[in-house]
Structures are given as C-alpha cells and as structure tokens.
Amino acid sequence: MPNKFDYCDKHECNKELVFECRWVCNKCISESLKNGSNQYKEDLRKKFLSMKIKNAQIPPDLKNKDLNNFIINDEEDEKIVDLAKRYMEQILEKKTHSNFMITGPTGVGKSHIAVGILKYCYELNYFRNSVCYSTSFGLASKVIATWKNPDLNEEDVLKEYSEIDLLVIDDLGYDDMGKKAEIINKIIYRRHENQKSTIITSNLKSNQVLAYMDNRTCSRFLSCLYSDIKIDTEDFRLKRI
Template identity: 35%
Template sequence: MQTATTEDAKTYADEMMKRFKLVDMREQYSDIIAEAEANSIGYMDFLIRLLSVEEEGKNARRQEMLLEKANFDSISSLKDIDYSFNHALDREKIEELGKLHFLTAHENIIIIGPPGVGKSMIATGIGMNACNAGKRVLFVNAKELVDKLYEKMTAGYLAETLEKLRKIDLLIIDELSYIKMDRERESLFFQIIRQRYEKSSLIITTNLPMGRWDELFTGQLAATAILDRLLHHCHVLSITGDSYRVKGSKLSVKNGKDI
C-alpha cells in the first residue's frame, strides 16, 4: 500500500512539474530528496534547494538562447584580450564597461581604431557579458543593417522591424566604416539612433575618426545630427597600435606555418 502511495505521489509530482515546465526540478528532485533525508535537511532548506536548482537551469538556458540570438561573429570574452600585445588598450576602462553600468544608464559606446586592433572583440566581450546578465543583444554589420532596413522598408515591413530592434537591450553595430549611405539609408540609420536615444544602448565600432563621419553620410549636417545623439551619453574608446591579425601573420611566416 505504501509503495503504491509513493508511486502515485511521484507520478503526480512528475506530471505537475512537467505541466509547469519545471525542467531542472523534475530531473533532480529525487536526488535532492535523497540528499535531504541523508543530511536531515529541514523543509525550508529543502524548498530553497529545489528552487535554486530550477533558477540555475532556467538562467543557463536563457543565457544560451540569448547568445545564440545575439548573432556574434565569434565567441570572445573580455578575458581573451591580450593587453600585453597592445598597451594602447585601456584595460581599466574596458573592464569597467564590461560591468554594464552603461546599459543601466542607457549610454552608448563608440570604439574607434584601425583594422585588427580588437574593436569587434571588445564589443563582443561586452555583448557576451550582457547576454550572461539576461539582456537581449544583437550584433550586426553596419552595411548589412542598413541594407536590411531598406529591404524591409521597400517590402512594407519597416515598422515591424523597428519594433523588433526597439526591444533589443544592446545593439552592436560593427564596422561602420568606408560605406557611403544614400539619403534613404541614412534616414533609416538615423531612425535607429533616434529610436534608442536615452532609452537603450548602442555599441558602434568604426575605423573612421568622428571628424570624418561626413564620408559615411550625405554630408556634415547629417553626420552632426547623428553624432549629436550618439555622443550625448557616450563612452569613446580610441585604440591605436598594430593589428592582431598582422601579428598572427608575422608569427606564422616566422615559424614557417600557414595561418
């Protein structure tokens, strides 16, 4: 009789946890019960243990989903940065930005420097921290972004696309360099900047100093209007030095190896 009652209780517990999507609790509750019995754990501690297992599992799955949806070109954390190679990197500043206070304050980051100095790696590392903190992130190439917006506009889906972008906590626009926008694409880019102004955060990486941003847009007036909003609440990282990729190439040649 006791065995049947126990089995009925287990069946009921399994069904309820499945219904309420308590995935980790359902997988581990038998082991946690055995642990509680072996160590004479009280009811409240037992309950806390069950809840913490479910919380950890849900957080891990959410982080995995957010990282996948972020569309990073590569998986690079801030810990992967080789500060010894390039002393122009402001380690203290980068690590402070990695704490994500700028996200809470709805501030932006602009990372400026020549190709290969780690701009995208820094942006990705900060973005990964944001994903791990439960924030929605999107990493997108600048040209691909404006072309996609133009495509959606011509198809009549611009409003829906802008609404999806509005829900992104951190939008990372990579390689805003050496592209020349026409007036329509410039207007679409400006809509993104205006939409996020003082509401959510942007990270932009670029090879071009801000004094040359008129080369990206239709003229100085448009560049000034965009920079005015970007820079109002902004952290600027200006990086100089050699390229990591050139460094790797030189080492490969020196060692007689292919890249």
C-alpha cells in the first residue's frame, strides 16, 4: 500500500484535511484519546492505592507484604493464599461482613497474609472500604492512653476502631491481658454489632484465642467466622526467611 498523506495505513481509511493544512485520521485520534484516558485512570488508581495503604497504619516491616509475594512452597501455601483471596472477594461481592482467624507460631507469615488481605481489597479497586492494621497490644494501649490524657476521649478511639470496615488485630494474646483484654473484647464485640469484618492473628491455638474472648464476644465472632486457618510447617524458618 503506498504511503500517501491522505491515507492511514494503520486503519486503511482516508484521512481528513483539517484547517486546510493537516491530514488526520479520526480513528488514530480517538485511539490516542482513549489511551490517554486509560493512562489517567491507571495513574489515579495507583495514587488511590498508595494513599489508602498509607492510611491503613501498616508498620514498616510489613509494608511491602501482599498476597502476591507470599512465598509459595507447596500446595498448602497455595491453599492459604487462595482462601485469603476468596475471603476478601466474598465480603465485597456479598456486601457482607465476616471474620478470619490465622494462628501458628512466630515467623510463618500470619501477619503477611493478614496485611495481604487488606491490600487485596484495594487491588480489587474497592477504595471506599476503610481498612486498618493494629497489633492487639497497640490497639489496647491506644485506648488506655486516653485515660490519662484529658485531650483524648476513650469513646472516640473505640468508635474509630469499631467502624473501620476491615480491621486486622495482629498478635492477639501477646501482652494484652487483664484490662487490655477487656478493651479488645469490647472492640471485637462492637465491630460485630456494626457489621464490620475482623481478622485476628495469634500465636495461640485457635481454642485459646476463643477462650481469650468473653462468652458473648466469642459467640458473635464465631457466628461470622469465614475461616480459621493454622499456618504451621516443620521447616517454616528455612522456608520463609
């Protein structure tokens, strides 16, 4: 096909003379506009993603963790990641709330999976949902800090953490007994009342996690428990360092 000024080889159509000085192909123009707007949307999505993740209070050592970089060594690992994804997907699809519990020894990647679930919500472009991470100890300490500071209000903190759509309470059972346990119970209970989803990770066994809760909190938490997974492999230290 000869390359003429008034013919677009790409679209095999005639160009149009505009302003009596330039030949343009209308299809080329609409294509480049579309690419431009797609690029704009993608840039906006990335901007939202980083802004939202920043607000989730994920600590520096977990910041780069997501469900895509969880090291998969065997079928069991694959199942864990699949289950974590399905959990988030069903919350979004059914517009429901449900809980997730991850137990196992230190170093197996419980927090990695929990943070990965938070991020996955935004990877699916559900930017309206609020997600947040806290250790159990940190969460209880935040409430306790209000008791001695007249500028802070306990109810504000309880309300804030009871209204977040998806909250990770990491490391439940570590340095969070007594008064702290009462606070954590209160938050889990209120989150159920508000129909919000809670992910708990713990070094404790799952029955010990449930024993940590008082009866009414436990029965509510269990009534909406999507899954209770245990990550525990013999050579986990070798595998996941």
